[in-house]
Amino acid sequence: MSMEGPRAPRESELRGLYDFLNRELRPGSNWSIADEYPRALQDFNRHNMRVILEGERVLSHAVLKPFVIKTPLGPIKLAGIGSVVTEGGHRGLGLSTQVLESCLQAATSAECDIAILWTELYDFYRRLGFELAGTEVALQIDNELPSPARDLKFIDSAQIDAEALLRLYNQHSVGTHRTLEDVREYLRIPNSRVSTAWDKHGKLVAYAIEGKGADLSGYIHEWGGGVGALTALLSHMWKTRRDGARGLTLIAPRHSENLCRTLQAAGARRHDGHLGMIKILRHEAIFAKLRRAARQHGIGDLVLEKNDTEYRIGRGSQVYATQSEQDMIRLLFGPALPHEIHNFDPSTAQALQSILPIPLWIWGWDSV
Numbered sequence: 001m002s003m004e005g006p007r008a009p010r011e012s013e014l015r016g017l018y019d020f021l022n023r024e025l026r027p028g029s030n031w032s033i034a035d036e037y038p039r040a041l042q043d044f045n046r047h048n049m050r051v052i053l054e055g056e057r058v059l060s061h062a063v064l065k066p067f068v069i070k071t072p073l074g075p076i077k078l079a080g081i082g083s084v085v086t087e088g089g090h091r092g093l094g095l096s097t098q099v100l101e102s103c104l105q106a107a108t109s110a111e112c113d114i115a116i117l118w119t120e121l122y123d124f125y126r127r128l129g130f131e132l133a134g135t136e137v138a139l140q141i142d143n144e145l146p147s148p149a150r151d152l153k154f155i156d157s158a159q160i161d162a163e164a165l166l167r168l169y170n171q172h173s174v175g176t177h178r179t180l181e182d183v184r185e186y187l188r189i190p191n192s193r194v195s196t197a198w199d200k201h202g203k204l205v206a207y208a209i210e211g212k213g214a215d216l217s218g219y220i221h222e223w224g225g226g227v228g229a230l231t232a233l234l235s236h237m238w239k240t241r242r243d244g245a246r247g248l249t250l251i252a253p254r255h256s257e258n259l260c261r262t263l264q265a266a267g268a269r270r271h272d273g274h275l276g277m278i279k280i281l282r283h284e285a286i287f288a289k290l291r292r293a294a295r296q297h298g299i300g301d302l303v304l305e306k307n308d309t310e311y312r313i314g315r316g317s318q319v320y321a322t323q324s325e326q327d328m329i330r331l332l333f334g335p336a337l338p339h340e341i342h343n344f345d346p347s348t349a350q351a352l353q354s355i356l357p358i359p360l361w362i363w364g365w366d367s368v
């Protein structure tokens, strides 16, 4: 029988696709992987799924989920890619490569500036132009946190006011645009702990979410609220954590300096890592945003462009050329600092440092 695809699955093929994904990626789970990704693995996002089939049998799959991220640089459109898998007997035949290339084409057609995914198979994705980049701070809480005396009530339940949570979420400077329906769906994700803190007037002042289906157990991947209320909530979560033997780790963007400082001062251990593997899809769109940000900093002569063979970065007549896509990704999104990539002249280094790295962050609920 011949293979078909990559293409989007038909509605009638979704059940078979979820069976395939559950068998391959979630053996032993008592929920469906579709419940873990309620904004990606659902019928309304079917046009962004890609499968290769043999008859009715799914052999390979990946899904993309486009998001618009609010950042201080302006909106960035991003495609999260996930649930990448090829059936055991058909690996090494190039199926995932074809499926991923089809996803990347769809992301580019949808005008996504970058694609991002979370994986440990670095070399597999490097072949496709992805590089480990962006930044993430993990704060490992091993001891009781000082809980500032506050009149707060803690609730451990997902049955909470989604609107109140969305209001706090929207205070973050970086994050995807979410609707109330998105939040309601995310609150239903299995195997996670939703903890919230309420003040004496019944107002939500902090939230924190630990675990997400088969992933992120012991990790708080979503949180919000003021640092004082959040620290008190984390203190409550640590004291009542699900797995008595294990600690609790909060993951945060590097720009959450106040929270990182507070938790470190309270004894949390800090580990700096990458946000994920990133691929640039629309170079010129990102460069235009950066040149505009530079102009707002009074830098009118920043050169940041790509031609067929190389990137050109610099200022005025001091222009540096590179062919390294990896260097560019790590320069734009971190963690590389300009001087680690090239011995730029002081004026170019200063210009780049005023706009880079782009403060990119994806909250855990949105990861695909």
Ligand SMILES: CC(C)(COP(=O)(O)OP(=O)(O)OC[C@H]1O[C@@H](n2cnc3c(N)ncnc32)[C@H](O)[C@@H]1OP(=O)(O)O)[C@@H](O)C(=O)NCCC(=O)NCCS
Binding pocket: 060, 083, 084, 085, 086, 087, 090, 091, 092, 093, 094, 095, 096, 097, 098, 118, 119, 120, 121, 123, 124
């Ligand atoms: C990883 C996986 C998706 C690859 O699927 P596949 O259809 O076999 O991939 P391809 O045939 O397109 O692989 C193409 C190339 O990647 C290489 N490759 C495959 N798996 C790899 C791995 N785990 N690490 C590094 N390289 C790998 C192959 O050797 C091949 O290289 P070549 O073209 O130079 O020979 C598949 O092994 C799988 O389903 N694994 C289990 C689920 C999983 O780990 N998914 C990833 C989640 S992020």
